[in-house]
Amino acid sequence: MTMQRKKVSVIGSGFTGATTAFLLAQKELADVVIVDIPEMENPAKGKALDMLEASPVQGFDANIIGTSNYEDTKDSDIVIITAGIARKPGMSRDDLVQTNQKVMESVTEQIVKYAPNAIILVLTNPVDAMTYTVFKKSGFPKERVIGQSGVLDTARFRTFVAQELNLSVKDVQGFVLGGHGDEMVPLIRYSSAGGVPLADLIPADRMEEIIERTRKGGAEIVNLLGNGSAYYAPSAALVEMAEAILKDQKRVLPSIAYLEGEYGLHDLYLGVPTVLGADGIEKIIELDLTEDEQAALNKSADAVRAVMNILS
Numbered sequence: 001m002t003m004q005r006k007k008v009s010v011i012g013s014g015f016t017g018a019t020t021a022f023l024l025a026q027k028e029l030a031d032v033v034i035v036d037i038p039e040m041e042n043p044a045k046g047k048a049l050d051m052l053e054a055s056p057v058q059g060f061d062a063n064i065i066g067t068s069n070y071e072d073t074k075d076s077d078i079v080i081i082t083a084g085i086a087r088k089p090g091m092s093r094d095d096l097v098q099t100n101q102k103v104m105e106s107v108t109e110q111i112v113k114y115a116p117n118a119i120i121l122v123l124t125n126p127v128d129a130m131t132y133t134v135f136k137k138s139g140f141p142k143e144r145v146i147g148q149s150g151v152l153d154t155a156r157f158r159t160f161v162a163q164e165l166n167l168s169v170k171d172v173q174g175f176v177l178g179g180h181g182d183e184m185v186p187l188i189r190y191s192s193a194g195g196v197p198l199a200d201l202i203p204a205d206r207m208e209e210i211i212e213r214t215r216k217g218g219a220e221i222v223n224l225l226g227n228g229s230a231y232y233a234p235s236a237a238l239v240e241m242a243e244a245i246l247k248d249q250k251r252v253l254p255s256i257a258y259l260e261g262e263y264g265l266h267d268l269y270l271g272v273p274t275v276l277g278a279d280g281i282e283k284i285i286e287l288d289l290t291e292d293e294q295a296a297l298n299k300s301a302d303a304v305r306a307v308m309n310i311l312s
């Protein structure tokens, strides 16, 4: 009996889409379909073929194709949306909202048609509002529409802390709540190195600088790259979430989830700790926040709502 491999479709063959596709294949998590608009079909095909030609060298078994035909995404287990425009230096993520809302709506229509049972992971910015757009347009249950921000924001925080303390990144845990913007809420109380609270290891003023760098982590890369935004770490984050779902790992990872009263917030998508498994978001973990933390989370939610108000 042959085992049917899982199928993941990645919408958008740009920096994040291509990198995500390659990581998924290298880890043999699924066969991968990369979809772009008809004008970009050949580059998408070219990237897919190039990746496939790396498979004998690296020794991975996964098929990868590029296409502009959504029929090829039929019955995907997961669809990852990276389609749309990215910001340039001087822009905020929120400047992308109008263009990317249209892209989300057209892409979602196709997903509903061809992969009605898929779990959707959204990367496109402004990601909290774009995940909400996809949720509304798809009519999928909330646990099957998930946005990516917290794994990336936490990874940035962990990187900076590990550098600061000259420790392995493996032993540094971080915890970031809230929207994927300057108002995100790193929770130091829940962050540690080898189980030791960070507050015992890093002076408060230095910690503030690390938090600020984390909040501006996306812009730091945008300014260095000059004509696009981060893609290696964002793709690694998406793949960690996809792996948790494909392998039903029940990982505790931050996700952008639909809130219906959790943390006192209603009818918006925001970054919170979740359990990710075969059903998507299987649980939202609610923490008891201090007054200051709740106020910071509310401020972050307000920033997301301000973007949602621009949605047409």
Ligand SMILES: NC(=O)C1=CN([C@@H]2O[C@H](COP(=O)(O)OP(=O)(O)OC[C@H]3O[C@@H](n4cnc5c(N)ncnc54)[C@H](O)[C@@H]3O)[C@@H](O)[C@H]2O)C=CC1
Pocket (backbone or CB within 6 Å): 011, 012, 013, 014, 015, 016, 017, 035, 036, 037, 040, 082, 083, 084, 085, 086, 087, 096, 100, 103, 106, 107, 122, 123, 124, 125, 126, 127, 148, 149, 152, 180, 228, 229, 230, 231, 234
């Ligand atoms: N949530 C997060 O943490 C992160 C979000 N992002 C966001 O991800 C998005 C993609 O970034 P990159 O890959 O760097 O951009 P990119 O410009 O390299 O690639 C975007 C791709 O989407 C394609 N596309 C546009 N409209 C499409 C449609 N209707 N259907 C299919 N494909 C379409 C374009 O042709 C292009 O190939 C941006 O909005 C960016 O801000 C990027 C990094 C992190």
Ligand SMILES: O=C([O-])CC(=O)C(=O)O
Pocket (backbone or CB within 6 Å): 086, 087, 093, 125, 152, 180, 217, 218, 219, 221, 222, 229, 230, 234
């Ligand atoms: O900053 C951007 O525009 C892309 C992004 O979301 C990130 O890298 O965090």
